[in-house]
Amino acid sequence: MTIDQVFLTVFLASLLGFGGLGSLPVLRGGLTDHGIAADPLILQSLAVGNISPGPNGLYLIAIGYFLAGIAGAGAASVAILLPPLLVLVLERVRERLIGKQRFRACLQSLSLAVVALLTVSSSQLVLHAARGPVTIGLVILGAVLLTLRVPSLVGVIAAAAAGLLLGL
């Protein structure tokens, strides 16, 4: 992918996603449209993004790096920075908007749609990654560790050790 394409793909995913991994369904669709095998790329980026400090959404920077190196990471960084600037506009108009039922309904509806889409995307990632009993166990381990707020690095190190020792 060119730098422009990386920027646009990450920007659209970020703009249309609410919350940490809310960007994932649109990103997955955008990558697939460009003929890229999205699932392995996203799984690598999630692994890197989750052991990095800061918000989970920064996995998009890892996507940028895997697609186009340092320049891709730079393009992705700019792309994820632009949508949050809308908070300055929202701050000005929120007194008028927050009381409007249709505005609140739109936010709730879009959030539910994003979570539903994310459920499908996550299931497809699981299907891609879980190839046997060991990897199925590791998927469950990853979900449990993050839910219990155990640092992601612990899960990544445990997985690498399991991969080395047990084979898959």
Add this chain to the structure above:
Amino acid sequence: MRGARHQPSGQTPSDRHWAAVLMAFARIGATAFGGGSATIAAMRQTCRKHGWLDEDEFLDTVVLSRLTPGITILAQALLIGRSVAGLRGMAAAIVGMMAPSIAITITLAWGYVRISGLPGAATPLAAIAAVAAGFAVSLALQLLRDVLRRDRIVRGALLYLAFLGLSLLINNTLVVMGIAAVAAVIAPNLFSAREVDDAAPEADDDH
């Protein structure tokens, strides 16, 4: 936002030192391992420590940032930085938070690429991918919990199931989101109570 207008001791935002914002957010960007909840907790602690925002003002930034598309924590950092030191504070908060995170993420991604080229690396990397898929499941469940908390749980759960069915039927993310937006405009009562609910969401969301 109240925080943006809050000027203790008669100071204007430009009187405050934006460098303090830069340093504080750089510390958060470099050390807040654990995703959104860890980052929000660190920002809250920083605001208390420096006396930048009181609890209500901090929650105000949480609510506003939750309405914003994209990475909501970046929106919150913008609001906090601006309330402390105006435009320079905004820039300092974003640069401070993003610079260490970007550097660490790129370094890790670089290491991942190098390791993936080594003989025998495929198996441990496949194991790491499996754990990452588990992370995605956990984050999706956390997001679902947060969204359902905002309104009546049963109604939210039924609508979620309806959208899930739609997502499985229509293999196009943008079309599903378009349908969601149109449905909310046509039938807002389905998605939101008529009266305004000002209850602030809890500040432990993993965004």
